[in-house]
Amino acid sequence: MNSAAMQRVAVRRLTESLTTPLPARDVMHIIVEEANRLTNSASSALCLLSENREMLDFVATSGENAQEILGLRVRVADSLAEDVMTSRAPVVIFDSMTPETGNLFSPSPSFSSDIYSQENVSSGVKSATARPRSAATVPIIKAGVIIGTLSALNKQLINSSDISSAFFDEDDIDLLSLLAQYASLAIVVDDTAKFTRVQARELAVLYDTASTVAGSLNVQEVMDSVLEAICARVEYNNAVLFLLNDERTHLFIAAERGLNEEEREVQLSVESGLVQQVLLSGQSRLISDTEMEPSFENLSENSTALSAMLAPVRSRNDIHGVIILNCLQRNAYHDEDLKLLSSVGLQAGIAIENAWHYEDARRRAEQTAALYDLSQHVNSTLHADMVPSFVAESVMHLLNVDKFALLLYDKEQGCLKPGLLRGVREEDFCSPPCGVGDGISGWVLEMQTPQAVANVAADARNRSCPIDQADVASTLCVPMHVGEEVIGVIHAMSSKRRLFTVGEMELLYTIANQAAVALVNAKHYQEARNKTLEMRRYIRRIAQALGSALNGQELPKLLTDLAVEIMRSDRCALYRLEGDTLHLEAACRFRNSHPPDAMVPLGQGLSGWVARRGQSLMLATLEGDARAQWHTWLHRENLTSYMGIPLKSGHRTVGVLEVYTLDPRIFTKEEAQLLSTFARRARVVEKLALQPV
Numbered sequence: 001m002n003s004a005a006m007q008r009v010a011v012r013r014l015t016e017s018l019t020t021p022l023p024a025r026d027v028m029h030i031i032v033e034e035a036n037r038l039t040n041s042a043s044s045a046l047c048l049l050s051e052n053r054e055m056l057d058f059v060a061t062s063g064e065n066a067q068e069i070l071g072l073r074v075r076v077a078d079s080l081a082e083d084v085m086t087s088r089a090p091v092v093i094f095d096s097m098t099p100e101t102g103n104l105f106s107p108s109p110s111f112s113s114d115i116y117s118q119e120n121v122s123s124g125v126k127s128a129t130a131r132p133r134s135a136a137t138v139p140i141i142k143a144g145v146i147i148g149t150l151s152a153l154n155k156q157l158i159n160s161s162d163i164s165s166a167f168f169d170e171d172d173i174d175l176l177s178l179l180a181q182y183a184s185l186a187i188v189v190d191d192t193a194k195f196t197r198v199q200a201r202e203l204a205v206l207y208d209t210a211s212t213v214a215g216s217l218n219v220q221e222v223m224d225s226v227l228e229a230i231c232a233r234v235e236y237n238n239a240v241l242f243l244l245n246d247e248r249t250h251l252f253i254a255a256e257r258g259l260n261e262e263e264r265e266v267q268l269s270v271e272s273g274l275v276q277q278v279l280l281s282g283q284s285r286l287i288s289d290t291e292m293e294p295s296f297e298n299l300s301e302n303s304t305a306l307s308a309m310l311a312p313v314r315s316r317n318d319i320h321g322v323i324i325l326n327c328l329q330r331n332a333y334h335d336e337d338l339k340l341l342s343s344v345g346l347q348a349g350i351a352i353e354n355a356w357h358y359e360d361a362r363r364r365a366e367q368t369a370a371l372y373d374l375s376q377h378v379n380s381t382l383h384a385d386m387v388p389s390f391v392a393e394s395v396m397h398l399l400n401v402d403k404f405a406l407l408l409y410d411k412e413q414g415c416l417k418p419g420l421l422r423g424v425r426e427e428d429f430c431s432p433p434c435g436v437g438d439g440i441s442g443w444v445l446e447m448q449t450p451q452a453v454a455n456v457a458a459d460a461r462n463r464s465c466p467i468d469q470a471d472v473a474s475t476l477c478v479p480m481h482v483g484e485e486v487i488g489v490i491h492a493m494s495s496k497r498r499l500f501t502v503g504e505m506e507l508l509y510t511i512a513n514q515a516a517v518a519l520v521n522a523k524h525y526q527e528a529r530n531k532t533l534e535m536r537r538y539i540r541r542i543a544q545a546l547g548s549a550l551n552g553q554e555l556p557k558l559l560t561d562l563a564v565e566i567m568r569s570d571r572c573a574l575y576r577l578e579g580d581t582l583h584l585e586a587a588c589r590f591r592n593s594h595p596p597d598a599m600v601p602l603g604q605g606l607s608g609w610v611a612r613r614g615q616s617l618m619l620a621t622l623e624g625d626a627r628a629q630w631h632t633w634l635h636r637e638n639l640t641s642y643m644g645i646p647l648k649s650g651h652r653t654v655g656v657l658e659v660y661t662l663d664p665r666i667f668t669k670e671e672a673q674l675l676s677t678f679a680r681r682a683r684v685v686e687k688l689a690l691q692p693v
Contacts, residue, residue, distance in 0.1 A: 439465025
């Protein structure tokens, strides 16, 4: 076969290898084989520059000693590539150039690693005269940059009478340059194919991640799907998705692959080396060799990771956690793997945040419905014993706790008393009773501040009134406010240790305040109902008195007696207004030695002030009041508080009904209205109005 035919065969073979396509290393082996054949050389080699461009790696060889040369790495300065890289042009060398090439062709031990040494290239040839020595080297250029060299060595002597046939000529250089272009093209094709594979893998992972997380708004399902998508296409020994806790002090395992039961309980501090770097910078990290990274923390006790990747789980500018993948081999991951993990981490962060928003919205909707239902129940009943049951059911359901306590403050005994207990016994939970400042309950009562206690047994406040003896591990305790007053506390408790969130605290606080108002309203209703029943009983007594043959003069006295009972007071006086003077009509429980004033001028004293203005007067303290000073008999009594109401017929004041107490007391408008209603129902106003003016 002539030279032209051989060249056509080589071109066809290389073209087919690129269009198949074969891996770049296979194409390079074809190139060196064709270089051998087309240039009639003893051996050929294709070398690529290392990343630092100081070393040459022999990636393909053919001919003599090919296996010994393949895989060698030599310094550029010790090879023909130095001249090629300097001149960016082919270099041809033959034995007559020995002074210029130094000991390139000598068997000196110092050059034993050189590809062009006699030992490596021409094994068995003892002298330069036995076979002519020659070499041709051309650069391999990609995108204008030299990336390696293609060399042919020791051209075979075709005609023994023609020594020049053993030297590489211009045709050989052209052939080697063409083959070098094929090598460059093979590398480009291989890089393109590799990039395409990486892109395809990345798209596949991102597609799987998107398709799985888009189909679920459950946080746990989202995290499991994200980890499954990356683990299906990236080599790993352990893969873990960590999330930050509410306090953002530690990372806990939210999803994992490859860990045992004990390892799933591992938590990482946000201040630990690599994790801290990732969380603070928001940048992913690639660890090619963990033994060279002292701050790396191994996730498994059964195996030691030798390479790892860390990527933040983030959405916009907020970081929620970290994804960590590790492998038992060094250099297992590359930049494209880290880029892929970073993309998944970003997608995971957005999906997790969306799932959180959904769960938060659903929880808020559930809480709103529960609060509405609770409001309907507690506001639709005026029975104080039913309110705690409604509250307990709502709290235990919404906060997912197994124990509940509603404690009410008893002012007389100065301690908290159980209003309702669920899941705990009174002898365990309320022994001894908590006073103000005692235990967690008393502390919340005194400070009027909600408290979430994750470890009850370790809390110093628990010692004075221990509740851990009732199998309480964690508690959320809030005060029950009615205006500025705290009437008790509510405990939401768990027998297993847990962390209560700020949202749960706000929810329980809302329920507690709603329950407090409902209890106070029920208490007021019960008191009003009791007073109504008492008043009805008094009215019946009056009706019986009016219907009997009772002397008309006895009726005012009966009214004052009943008024003392109704108002739970110590003294009562009834005055009738005649002209500008109030006349004493009847009195109750006054001592004979200190009777009330028989007559009071209009506008004078307490009763005169009430009659003049036609307004009720309520005084918690009589001492120091100028109106009280007018009544001389008050100086000799120990009466403290006073209430007087005008008795009217239409718009005309016809009298005054007043009560006194020995103990300090703050009379209310409701009590004034009650006394006025009693007087009207008892027809005392009509009797006074019928008296001659």
